[in-house]
Amino acid sequence: MQVRARGGWTQSPWARVAWDVGPTIVLFLIGALASDGRDPREPLAYLLLVLPLVARRWLPFATLAVIAFLAVLMSRDLSGPGVPVVSVALASFATGELGGDRARTALGVVAIAGLMAFGFLLQEANEFLSIVLPFAVVLPSWLVGDVVRTRRVDAARHAEESARALRETEERLRAAAAEERRHMARELHDVVAHGVSVMLIQAGAARQVLDTAPDRAADSILTVESTGREVMAELRRLLGVLNDDGEATGLAPQPGIDQLGPLVERVRQAGLPAELEIDGLPRPLPTSLDVTAYRIVQEALTNALRYARRARTLVHVAYDEDMLRLEILDDGPAGEGSDPDGSGRGLVGMQERATIVGGRLEAGPRLGGGYAVRAWLPMAAEPA
Numbered sequence: 001m002q003v004r005a006r007g008g009w010t011q012s013p014w015a016r017v018a019w020d021v022g023p024t025i026v027l028f029l030i031g032a033l034a035s036d037g038r039d040p041r042e043p044l045a046y047l048l049l050v051l052p053l054v055a056r057r058w059l060p061f062a063t064l065a066v067i068a069f070l071a072v073l074m075s076r077d078l079s080g081p082g083v084p085v086v087s088v089a090l091a092s093f094a095t096g097e098l099g100g101d102r103a104r105t106a107l108g109v110v111a112i113a114g115l116m117a118f119g120f121l122l123q124e125a126n127e128f129l130s131i132v133l134p135f136a137v138v139l140p141s142w143l144v145g146d147v148v149r150t151r152r153v154d155a156a157r158h159a160e161e162s163a164r165a166l167r168e169t170e171e172r173l174r175a176a177a178a179e180e181r182r183h184m185a186r187e188l189h190d191v192v193a194h195g196v197s198v199m200l201i202q203a204g205a206a207r208q209v210l211d212t213a214p215d216r217a218a219d220s221i222l223t224v225e226s227t228g229r230e231v232m233a234e235l236r237r238l239l240g241v242l243n244d245d246g247e248a249t250g251l252a253p254q255p256g257i258d259q260l261g262p263l264v265e266r267v268r269q270a271g272l273p274a275e276l277e278i279d280g281l282p283r284p285l286p287t288s289l290d291v292t293a294y295r296i297v298q299e300a301l302t303n304a305l306r307y308a309r310r311a312r313t314l315v316h317v318a319y320d321e322d323m324l325r326l327e328i329l330d331d332g333p334a335g336e337g338s339d340p341d342g343s344g345r346g347l348v349g350m351q352e353r354a355t356i357v358g359g360r361l362e363a364g365p366r367l368g369g370g371y372a373v374r375a376w377l378p379m380a381a382e383p384a
Contacts, residue, residue, distance in 0.1 A: 023090055024053045031083040045074050050087050056094035061108055064091040068112050068138075072119035085133075088116075089141040096145025106142070113138040186349050190295050190302075197305045198227045198270040205271060223269050230266070256290035257317065257324075258282075260297055264315055267301045273312050274301060280319030289377055292353045293317075293326060296361065299346045300328035300373040307332070311370065324377045331370035350375070 031046030049070045056063040068091070071084035078084065092109060099105035113134040120130030206220035264276045285293070297315055304313045311332025318325040347363050350373070354361035359377035366372045 020054055020057060024050045027053070027083050027087060031078070034079050034082070039077065042077065042079065045077055046083060049074060049078075049084060053087060053090055056091055057098060060091070060094040060098045061100075061105065064088070064095045064109070064138075065112055067091045068116050068134075069119075072116055072123075075120065075125070076123065081133075085137055088134075089137050092138045092141040093145040096142040096147075097149045098145075099149075102146065109138055109142045186295075186353070190298055190349070195227050195230065197302050198266065199224045201270050201272075201305055227266065227270070254287065254291040255294045256287075257285065257293045259294060260315065260317065263294070263298060263301065267305060267313075270305060271310055272301070272305050273310065274304070274315060275313070276315045276317070278317045278319075282319060285324065285379070286357075289324065289357050289379070292357050292359075293324060293375075293377060295353055296326055296350045296373070296375050297328060299350050300363075303346055303373075304328070304330045304332070304371070307371070320379075322379050324379055326373075326375040326377070328373040329366065329370065330372075331366075331368070347373075 027050040028043075028047050031050070032043040035042040035046075049067065052063045052066045052070075067084075067087050071088055075081070075084065095105060095109060116134035116138070117131045120134070121127065203220070203224055206217040206224070209220075210217045260276055264274045267274050297317075301313065301315070304311075311330045313328065313330040313332075316325075316327040316329070318327075350363070351361045354375050354377060357377055359375060361373070361375040363373045364371070
């Protein structure tokens with residue numbers, strides 16, 4: 001069984017008892033053996049002098065005061081100064097190690113040393129020893145105890161700071177893991193929503209022309225198969241970065257703006273007459289901005305597939321000096337599911353992505369009919 005003592009170190013209860021009582025017994029035996037036997041009360045005086053040491057761990061300053069008083073009072077009745085000096089030193093050490101406020105304790109220790117010197121002088125002892133001996137015993141032993149306490153407090157503070165730093169690190173890791181899970185959820189939403197929308201449209205087209213135009217139905221079915229393979233590849237890419245516990249271990253290569261051509265071609269095959277226009281000189285983009293631009297266009301085209309009813313759709317990408325501008329415009333009617341106010345999960349996800357890279361996104365019906373998604377993404381923006 002282990003307990004933490006007030007002094008700060010961990011010991012067994014028997015060790016604590018030995019530390020509290022042991023010095024008292026040893027000093028009493030030394031004093032009793034040193035007695036010359038002429039005064040039978042001398043062993044009792046030694047016992048009375050060292051007995052308060054048992055309480056030094058709980059009442060250090062009071063123990064020092066009592067032992068100092070008894071040492072002065074019994075100085076003429078004892079055979080030698082050894083036991084009184086050691087007793088006072090132990091009590092003073094305990095005061096420095098376990099005492100309260102340092103300044104007040106220091107003043108109290110100096111006062112006790114001064115009173116001891118005054119008491120010796122009253123007994124007409126050697127003036128030099130009467131003045132020097134109390135201070136030479138009490139102050140150094142108190143300083144040693146104070147140093148021990150200071151180091152113990154510093155060690156405890158360092159341990160607490162280390163534990164706090166460890167907790168903060170763990171909290172940051174948990175927050176990062178939670179953010180990574182949210183990121184993975186957005187990625188999965190974008191991939192699944194886009195792929196399923198394309199496959200549903202193609203499957204519906206195949207069903208409508210299955211009897212009248214089997215060749216067109218076969219083309220639609222092939223598009224469904226191709227889109228399904230691409231979606232499965234994307235899902236494997238995303239889920240492949242998860243460990244057995246479902247935690248993200250790192251980001252796999254992400255699609256970028258250079259893959260908008262195949263994306264537009266895929267939705268064109270799904271029946272949406274989409275076109276891609278690029279203004280300005282394409283140049284390398286930060287990874288976060290590259291992925292964000294792709295996902296915004298992907299989600300906007302997915303919405304157009306759902307709601308624009310095969311209306312003409314234009315994807316316009318402009319490389320300005322310090323800004324990447326995206327426009328996804330269609331001229332179809334805004335159906336009930338188009339969510340023109342942007343309260344749907346897809347539009348909310350696009351707005352969040354734009355905000356993360358320091359940009360902004362607007363989505364809503366166009367004045368001449370149709371729907372528009374516009375995003376302004378700073379080129380040099382760092383992820384928020």
